[in-house]
Amino acid sequence: MSVPVSVAQPDAVRRKVEAWLGEDDPADVIALTARPEWPTEPVLSINGRQVRVVPCHTPLAARAALYDRVDGERLVLLTELTDSELGDGLLAHLSKQKVRKIDPWDLVRQLFGGVTSLDPTLVRVGRWVADALTDYSPADGWPAPPGAILTRDHALRSLTAELLSLPAAELDGSGLVQWSADALRQRVFSTLPDDVADGVTTHLVRTAGPVAVPIMAAVRAGHGVDVIPLGLLAGLLWPAGSDQAAEVAAAIGRTRLEPRFGGLRLDPPQAEALHRAAEAWVYRTVDSGDDGRDEAMRMLRRAESIAAEIGITGLLGASAVLPSGFLQRLRSFADAVRLAVPAGGTALPAAVARAQSALATVEAHRAAEPRRLETARMAVRLLRWLGSPDGPPPATLLDALHRQVRQDGWVDRARLDIFAGDADPQVAEAYRLLHRAVDARRTRHDQQFATLLAVATSAETAPGALLRVEDVLDRVVQPILDQDRRVLLLVLDGMGVAAATELAESITRTGTWLELTPDGGPRTGVLAALPTVTEASRCSLLSGRIAAGRQQAERTAFQQRFPAGRLLHKAALRAGAGAALDPEVLAALNDPATPVVAAVVNTIDDALDRSEPGVTVWGEDTITAVGDLLASAADRVVVVVSDHGHVVDRGPESIVLPSTSSENRWRPATEPAGDAEVVVSGSRVALGDGAVVLPWREEVRYGPRKAGYHGGAAPAEAVIPLLMLTAGDDAALSGWAGGPVASPDWWREPLADSSPPSASATPNRRRPRRPVEPQQPASLFDLTAVPAAKAPPPTPAPPDLVAALLASERYAQRRDPRTPLAQERVASLLGTLLAGGDRATLDTLAARAGIPAHRITGTVTALRRLLQVEGYPVLTLDPDGRTVHLNRALLIEQFELEAR
Template structure:
């Protein structure tokens, strides 16, 4: 059988003059010759007759003299002068015929042997075959593999063939000093953080080799390879990640654009010029490379991901490195004068500043100028711009949570100001409930805005907003004070209104009558604003369920007057109007509830290691104690020299509540206060005469001269008289403006006639049993609609185009993103009908997004797959499913849990479970039709997936 000739694995010898041979190539060729042991003492290698290395080399134990031989005479001389203990290596570019047979007779194989670079490569990788895809037409690779071979040799390929990827991956990893499996975008960026590794690369690698390595990295690491390697070779490799963070700003991507298209162009106008100039200033850091939009987008994505991982790492060193690179990016932005454009960055902290300033500018623009006829109102357009600016701020990943929360509160106040003021309340009860359901939330937001921001531009906007809010709130305060004075003087029956002296009889006693035990927490000084925060804290994890009377809105309680502890708290705990201190309260409470326990501040203190005093715990655990009342002074104490305006009142800031509730799960918990408070207004505060030096927010009706204070009432004061005025002889002067006071300055005050002081919040909670108290049911969402994100179905859309990509909520505009032109239905002149033409067909009525949403929901509920997925044991009511989906679709595929609960009519504590049931219903084969955002509070609906999974026929 004839053997099939094997194909040579070595590449062809390059034509023309041979190259200068490298020392490693000579050593490897000589090593192979010595292993042949052909009995000769000299070998001639075809190469340029140039040798700049050591004249004598040692291969194994053999000494060899290397001689460059440009002529036959030089070759003969080298053979003649060879020492007996040495062998000879001749480097010549002469052909065999020129050397002659006499000289060739002394050489191995009687010829000049070729130094085939690829044959040497094959040997360096263990004698495997060469993949034809190796770039045999490029001379740099074999030489580079020879020059940069590691001491222990190149890793043998996994198979019997040396692939291009294996050879280049080994060489690249060796030159960069990183592991072979890290040759990707992330690994390349990690390498740029090592300045010494970059220096070694630039010092040891020739330009042609660097070009080849860059080309290979482009294949394995993507478009970022060229800018990374260009920056390294230009000496700016350590700035690659910071520059990558700036690429988002330097190569912006407009909405709907792509990095490789028009999106790569800078914005027009002055901002575009600034960005273009900044790019020019940045170019020297990349040598001769001009980065393309595709490369910039890839570099930004990789750098952004790298820094995000570093900042989220548990490794403190990694976090510090991430922060250092972020700071370096901002320093580079300053160097190239790009700082003012950093609002486009979604990661750099400076971007937060610029986005916050943009939001502040939108707030200022939304507010009417001072003194305008419509002062106190906000236009829809102005509110829309502020909503958009806040959305951009919220999308920034480095936004400080505290500053973002303040901005959110400012936006909520803008929404409130955009609503019509409405008719003034006609009764004190209506004014009291307005404080509980609306104005208390305004006060909560107002406190954050009052605390303000460190940036002067933002602070100015917040100050203007606060003034506008104050103007409306002051009108409400004046209305409340007038109704309070009138009702107090008339002393009529309260009707539905709860008074502080009625709480024990009308709230606590029914709990005991139902056979339940109660825990009454008296949060001294807690107003409605603080109560909203505390209630959220208690119900957040679902372990406590809030109850309201009839499942309606929260109720408020009217404090005794003046709104100070000795009058209002004593009346609360006595169950009747009374004035007194701790001992009076104790006696009256225990007389009202036989076996009941009232615990004041001293009684709540525990010894070392115990959160709750053992006697307190025993009283709460004791089934024979029907009601335990505890007075918690945390909020009232902060009014002295604390921070009542900037503290978020919850279980973390009032640990006594957290600890007491931890051991009182078998009791119904009623949380109430004795009065609210107002905070100090700083330079806006006004100190009035007439006080006794101790009472900051009330004064008697007569001055020291006996003149009637009623004749000298200042702006913001009112006289209140009647049976429920327990101090000052039954008649006092109370301020209804928050900035007024009569005594020394403190952090906060109480005693006056504002609803923030006189309206007491009332909360009731139970752990698990929704039927704990007859007539009380699970509470709805308490926040007003302007507190939550807006829900709108937008503008009309063309019939049949209600569908769209995920998150569009069916809002698809006409061509080019514009609304379709309105159909002209009237003509200027009457034109006779053409008998040859068919009668005109009336245009179909426009279909609104709400119509499209309803049609989609109807198809879903009627679909066969939906019927199959319904859980027959615990079905989610179709009406409830429809209500939830309507809210999500109207909100462009997203809605907060509170919004869902409020809009869909789900009790607040059930919304989590309801959403979970809806997810199970809609998640066909695990596809994420409905998900919860990372914030844990936002529900996301993928409309496209919904249509696909239930085959609803929408494109």
């Protein structure tokens, strides 16, 4: 009785016949055990020989096939008959005189170059492997195994690579994710029999990890091209530590997503693996160039589309890469800002701290828009400023001027960004409320400044330590010349304190130029002539006395003051094709006989008429003449000043007052001053016959609308910044030394929340997950650097930890007697780090330890060497390049400090 057998696969028959023909068997007929069915062409051409395949249900059919055989033709008989059923007469004509079996593993050995043996674990995987290796054998054959034994890993890796059209080296998580983006390469796998597809998936789980399960399930369900978008959503639907409402929404989303995985219900490890692999793909693809960026954005948009289809758009805020997630985070931040804006008085530290925390979440988003992110940072800075006490009014005009230079100019810089606002109405409303609160305090300051200015001007008060614009040549430039140093005087028309803070950062960023301040103390400023217009204040600056006039008057007065000097206006700086500066300008800068070169740069003042001064970041890239002049002035001391500052147009908030003149921010004193104005008179008033009315409120103007204005009594107009720069020598001038960090504490340091935690406070609904990746470049989608993940709060240090360190024997051994760091400096630096939760920015360390800004990097390097016992990193610099981290536990261990 015959035993039922399977249908012979054409490839298996071909391989078996190839092996038979290679045996040098004299027989011309071979019988193979198989169901007598042959669905394809009966004649095969194998190695140049004609082979006919004949299904034989009975011995009679086998005899007929032998009888009909053409000379020279080989026969393959497919039959379920046994040797006894065929009989000796037929067996005599057959190869080996018997019906031969198609052993799939024999074929596998043949396909892999005739290996001598098979890994037993390969055979135990199942018959499907042998059949698949036969059926899907590539035209150029399977790659030979490294030894005589065909191992399971080699066979399955070769089979999987062939079925996925993927190099064997890429059979990992990242390779599978990349493969999923190509629909053409998925077609073979999507049509595989279930046993083969299951087996290949099982192998991929062993090699690529749990990520293989959802990827292959999505491919088999016909959603393979959506693997990356699905992975981006997986991190939102399998969250860790979610609140109840978010968990309910995620559970609904998981159910709706299951059909896209063919009904597979992912477990958390699989979802997490898919999420990490998808985000890693986004980072790599974005970094690959413009085409990659476009492809990544397509996937991100597709993920958001799927989120809308399954109703989980409310969860996108937890995503660190989806653009909608950034907007949701920004809106949550705006809510925190709105709650932190004080109704009056001082912002509450707890509310400001919550806004700071919300900002950190916004910063962690890899698709954050740089401009909007920077505006959010400015908002937090302004909240911190509002969270600090306002203090008593300044007693003198010098005090008011220094408040503008050291505090309010930084406020102006931040509020310009807030005024420019955000495109999203919800965020814009929060910024509007914040700007209103900032303006309320700044308005008080402006009025205080204007009152002091009017009193001092009319009283003809002696300047004392106050530096006036007409004094700059005698009190700043001449003392430099007296020390046998040449000067480049840069006059940036229209530059206020806010713009100067940006310019100073731009110039000193590389360390080529260092900023000097009076005796190494805080920055000072200069008081403009009145009204604060170019005709009065710039002419007074370049004349060395209160005067009014235009370029010719300036040139004449400057030449009288410095006969060997050179004054260059805009036209003189222009050059022909190929040159940044006119050759005569370069000659003047390089001429030892020209002690002073003064250059007037009008970029900022021009922007008040034709550009957007409120949103421009003023630096060497936006004021190109500055960089060009500095490049040729390395042996000169550079003094940067302006003639006046400016205020920006307030749009619908502007107040237009009547005036008999056409000036925008001053008018003759023919009518009394109103509530927003002040009358100034005296010898420092260069126009209006020595008496004019100046507005102190920034919203006020008299003339036609422009982008910005100047002429009034607001400190943003009347206070001139003063920057002193040298090329790498902080001891270049007597009376001047390396400047400290210029920014105020609230600009760079988080405001501590001293309030106890609320018992009703709920935790964040989820913590955004970050893929384990090599360090990314400064940004994704040309973004700013992603802040390092915050460490958990450290264990409080014993109060005498620093003292114990300084007294330890190992510390004494490590101190370099040739260039020791002062004990008090070490104590200050470590104390700052410990007080800041073992972290502090370089600027904060410099400010707290009293170190000049340009020396802090070298000081921290010296401290790292001092504390780095046996190479252990007690002190490290975060990837942002500006945050120092102290490993407190390692410090205690390496210096054998006992917690007391």
